[in-house]
Amino acid sequence: MAVVDGVLSHDQCRRLVWAARCLSVVGYRACVCSATIFDVIAACPELLLDVVAAREAVREAVEKALDRPLLVEFTGLVSWRPGSEIKWHHDANRPYLQQRAFSAVSYLNTSGHDFQGGTFRFQTGQPSRVHAVPGRVVAYSAQAVHCVGPVTAGERFTLTLWFTEDPAHCEDAKVLARLTGSPQSQPGLPASMWRLPDGTDLRLCRLAMAGFALVWQGRVLHSTEDCVEQGDSGLVPKLELAVQPAVFRVWLCWQRATTGSSCCGSGCTPDTAAAPLTAATTAGAHGPLDPDGSLAAEIVEGAHFDGIQQAVLALQQVMQDRCRPCCSTRERVCEAHLFEAPISQFPAPTCTWLLSCELRMRNNGAPAQPSITADELRIAVSASEAALAKKRAALQHTCALSGILAMLLSESLPQHKRKASALDLNAFEPSSCKERRSSDQEGQEGLADAAEQPAEPQEDAPALVLTDRSSMHLMQLRESQDELMKQIDDITAMGLAVLDGMRSSLLQRMQTVKQEVTALVDNAQESLCADSTHTLHLQRRAAVAGDLIGKLNVKSRDEQQVRPSTLFSADEQEEGQEGQEGQDGQEGQE
Ligand SMILES: O=C(O)CCC(=O)C(=O)O
Numbered sequence: 057m058a059v060v061d062g063v064l065s066h067d068q069c070r071r072l073v074w075a076a077r078c079l080s081v082v083g084y085r086a087c088v089c090s091a092t093i094f095d096v097i098a099a100c101p102e103l104l105l106d107v108v109a110a111r112e113a114v115r116e117a118v119e120k121a122l123d124r125p126l127l128v129e130f131t132g133l134v135s136w137r138p139g140s141e142i143k144w145h146h147d148a149n150r151p152y153l154q155q156r157a158f159s160a161v162s163y164l165n166t167s168g169h170d171f172q173g174g175t176f177r178f179q180t181g182q183p184s185r186v187h188a189v190p191g192r193v194v195a196y197s198a199q200a201v202h203c204v205g206p207v208t209a210g211e212r213f214t215l216t217l218w219f220t221e222d223p224a225h226c227e228d229a230k231v232l233a234r235l236t237g238s239p240q241s242q243p244g245l246p247a248s249m250w251r252l253p254d255g256t257d258l259r260l261c262r263l264a265m266a267g268f269a270l271v272w273q274g275r276v277l278h279s280t281e282d283c284v285e286q287g288d289s290g291l292v293p294k295l296e297l298a299v300q301p302a303v304f305r306v307w308l309c310w311q312r313a314t315t316g317s318s319c320c321g322s323g324c325t326p327d328t329a330a331a332p333l334t335a336a337t338t339a340g341a342h343g344p345l346d347p348d349g350s351l352a353a354e355i356v357e358g359a360h361f362d363g364i365q366q367a368v369l370a371l372q373q374v375m376q377d378r379c380r381p382c383c384s385t386r387e388r389v390c391e392a393h394l395f396e397a398p399i400s401q402f403p404a405p406t407c408t409w410l411l412s413c414e415l416r417m418r419n420n421g422a423p424a425q426p427s428i429t430a431d432e433l434r435i436a437v438s439a440s441e442a443a444l445a446k447k448r449a450a451l452q453h454t455c456a457l458s459g460i461l462a463m464l465l466s467e468s469l470p471q472h473k474r475k476a477s478a479l480d481l482n483a484f485e486p487s488s489c490k491e492r493r494s495s496d497q498e499g500q501e502g503l504a505d506a507a508e509q510p511a512e513p514q515e516d517a518p519a520l521v522l523t524d525r526s527s528m529h530l531m532q533l534r535e536s537q538d539e540l541m542k543q544i545d546d547i548t549a550m551g552l553a554v555l556d557g558m559r560s561s562l563l564q565r566m567q568t569v570k571q572e573v574t575a576l577v578d579n580a581q582e583s584l585c586a587d588s589t590h591t592l593h594l595q596r597r598a599a600v601a602g603d604l605i606g607k608l609n610v611k612s613r614d615e616q617q618v619r620p621s622t623l624f625s626a627d628e629q630e631e632g633q634e635g636q637e638g639q640d641g642q643e644g645q646e
C-alpha cells in the first residue's frame with residue numbers, strides 16, 4: 057500500500073467534484089451516487105478530458121509508487137453522501153472481479169471540512185487510516201482488506217480507479233469502442249460545458265436533485281434557453297428561485313444556524329456567492345409552478361439571479377458544509393425539519409437523498425439500514441428509474457466531442473490527426489498566450505500538410521477575446537488533445553503490434569499446415585502408387601492365369617477325346633480309374 061500526495065491539483069479536484077455533482081446518479085450503493093467514465097462520455101464528453109487527464113495522472117503515480125505497469129480496469133467518480141459507508145471488504149471479492157489487481161482512491165475534497173466521517177482504514181499494515189485531502193491518492197492491493205466509515209455530514213468525493221494487469225480487461229479499449237461507435241444521428245455541438253444537445257442543463261438537474269428550481273418568466277426551467285444566459289445585459293427578467301416547502305424550511309434553519317455567533321468563526325470564507333440568497337426569508341405561496349404538477353415548489357421572495365451559473369454557485373455555497381462548527385448543526389437541523397413533510401412530495405432524485413436521511417433519523421442517527429417499506433422502495437426504484445431514463449436519454453444524445461474524438465480515432469486516423477494537430481487553437485487565445493505558444497507551435501506545424509493548413513483568418517474578422525478561465529480551459533483542452541494524440545499513437549502502435557504478432561503466427565501456422573498437407577498428399581500418392589502397382593501386378597497375374605486356364609481348357613478338350621477322365625475331380629478320376637481298371641481287368645480276363 058502507498059499514499060501519495062499532490063497527484064491531482066486543487067483545481068483538478070474542484071473540476072472533478074463539479075463533474076461528479078453534474079453527472080453522478082444513484083445506484084452504486086446506499087446513499088452513494090456515482091458516474092462511470094461511460095456516463096461521462098454519454099452525458100457530457102467535454103468533461104471527459106478532465107476525467108481522463110486525472111485518471112492518467114493517478115495511474116502514473118500509482119505505477120511509480122508500486123513500481124509496475126498497470127492498466128485501468130474501471131474509472132468512477134463517486135459521491136458519498138450522509139449515511140454511506142463500506143464495511144470491511146476487499147476489492148476483488150466477487151468471481152467476476154478477479155481481474156482486479158490494485159485499487160487507487162483519489163480524494164477530491166477534505167475530510168473534517170467538506171464532510172464528516174468517511175475515514176478510510178486498512179485492517180492490517182501501515183498506514184492504518186487515510187484522511188482525505190484533495191490530491192491525495194491511496195493505492196493498495198485489491199486483496200487488501202479495508203473499509204470506509206460512515207459519512208455523517210457533507211459529501212465526500214473520490215475518483216476511484218481499479219487496475220488490472222490483464223489487457224483483456226483494460227478499460228481503454230471499451231472507452232475507445234464507445235467513442236468510435238456508430239455516429240449519433242443528432243448533429244450539433246453543445247453550446248456550453250453544462251448543456252446536453254437536447255438543451256438539458258446539467259446544472260438544473262443538479263439543482264432539482266437538491267429540491268430547488270429556477271423560474272424564468274413564471275415558468276420552471278428544465279432546459280437552458282439562450283436568452284436566459286444573457287441576463288447580465290438586463291434584456292430579460294432576472295431568474296427567480298423556487299423551492300420545495302420542506303427544503304425551504306430546512307434552508308431557513310441552515311441560515312439561522314450559520315448566522316449565529318457560534319458559526320463561521322476563524323478560517324471560514326464569507327459566503328459571497330450566496331449574497332442573493334441572504335435576502336430570502338419567506339417563501340411566497342405560489343402553489344405548484346409546473347403545469348404538469350411534478351414540482352410542488354414555491355417562489356422564494358427576494359432571491360434573484362442574473363444567470364444560471366450565479367444561482368448554482370450561490371446554492372452550492374449554501375448547501376455545502378463550509379465550516380467545521382456548522383456541519384453537524386446543519387445536518388441535524390436539516391434532518392429534523394425535513395420530515396415534517398411526507399417524503400413522497402419530493403421529485404425522484406431528491407427522494408433517495410431524503411430517504412437516506414430518513415432512514416438514519418429513524419435509527420437515531422446511526423447509519424445502519426433499517427427495513428424499508430414498500431412505499432419507500434417504490435420511491436427509491438422510481439428514483440433509480442428516473443436516473444436511468446436520464447442516462448439513457450443522455451446516451452442517445454452523445455454529443456460533439458465524442459463525435460470529434462470518434463473522427464480522430466476512426467479509420468482515417470492519420471488524416472484526422474493531421475487536421476486536429478493543425479487546429480489553430482491560437483486563434484482563440486489572448487496575445488500573451490500566443491507568444492508563449494509560438495515555440496511549441498513550430499514543432500506542430502511540420503505535421504500538417506501545406507494543403508491542409510487552415511485558412512488564414514480574415515483581416516477584418518472581429519478579434520475573439522476570451523476570459524482567463526476560457527484560455528485556461530483551452531490550454532487544458534490542448535494538453536488533453538496532445539495527451540489523447542499520444543494515447544492514440546500508443547494504442548495504434550499496440551494494435552499494430554498485436555496485428556503483426558497475429559499475422560506472423562498465422563503465417564507460421566499456415567506454413568505448418570501446408571507442410572502437413574503436402575506430407576499427407578505425398579503419402580496418399582505413394583500408397584496410391586503402391587496400390588495401383590499391386591493392382592497391375594494382380595491384373596497381370598489374373599491375365600496369366602486366364603491364359604493358362606484357356607490353354608488348359610484347349611488342351612483338356614483335345615485330351616477328352618482320348619481320355620475324357622483327366623479333367624474330372626480326384627474322386628471321379630479314381631472312380632474312372634477303378635472303372636478303367638475294372639475294364640482293364642475285364643479286358644485282361646477276357
Ligand atoms: O472511497 C474509498 O476511500 C474506498 C472505497 C472502496 O473501498 C470501494 O469502493 O471499494
Ligand SMILES: [Fe+2]
Pocket residue numbers: 142145146147202
Ligand atoms: Fe474497496
